[in-house]
Amino acid sequence: MENNNSRRNFLKKSAAITIGALATNAILNKTQAAVNLVENEILPVDGGKYTLPALPYAYDALEPHIDKLTMEIHHSKHHQAYVTNLNKALETIDGNVLGSPQTLENIFSKIDKLPVALRNNGGGHYNHSLFWAMMKPNGGGEPKGKLADAIKSTFTSFDEFKKQFADASMKRFGSGWAWLVLKDGKLKIGSTANQDNPLMNLDSVEIKGTPILTLDVWEHAYYLKNQNRRADYIASFWNVVNWETAENLFATAK
C-alpha cells in the first residue's frame, strides 16, 4: 500500500512538474498571452494544476453583442469543468508517457495515443483560453499589417474571408469550433468537432496548423441570447473580435 501511494505521489508529482506548464491564470492577462500559448511557454502553476484563467474583461464587457449571463456561465461553469476534468485526467497518467517538458501543445501532438479525456478536456481548456483572448470590448473592425495583407491575398478580400469563416462556422454540424490557421505558410479556414483543435494529431481533425483566429460554435456559447440562431451569434462576434490577438499569433506562427 505504501509503495503504491509512493508511486502514485511520485507520478502525480512528476506529472505536475512536466505537465504543470501553462500558468493559466496568466494566459489571458494580456493579448501577448495568446502568443504564449503558441510559443509553448512553460510557467509554474499552483500545485502543478491547471486553473481557470481570469477573463481579461468583465462578464458584461461584450454587451450588447455577447451577453453577460452567457459569458458568466460559459467561463465559470463550462470552461471550469474542462479545467477540473483535465486535472483529473492528468492524475491518472504517468508523466513519463507525456514526456518533458510538457505543454498542451505537446499533449495534442500525441493525442492519438492518449486517453480521450485529455483530448476533450485539454482541448476544452486550450480552445476556451484562446477564445477569450479573441474578443475584447469595442473590438471588431479589420486586422492590420501583415495579417491583413495575408487575408486579402489568400481570400481576395476581407469580406470574402468573413464570408468563408462564417460559412465554416455555420456548416459545423453540432458542436465545435471554426478556425483560421496558418499551415505551411498559407492561411486556411476550417472547423473541428467537439473540443478538437488544429494542433491535434488525429486523422479526424480536418484542419491542421497554427491557430490564428477561432470561434466557439457550441450552442452553450450563444443559446441564451440567440437560441438556435447561430448566424446572429457569428455576426455578433465580428463586433467584438480582437484582431490584435490574431495579428500577434500570425506574427509568431511557424
Ligand SMILES: [Fe+2]
Ligand atoms: Fe464553449
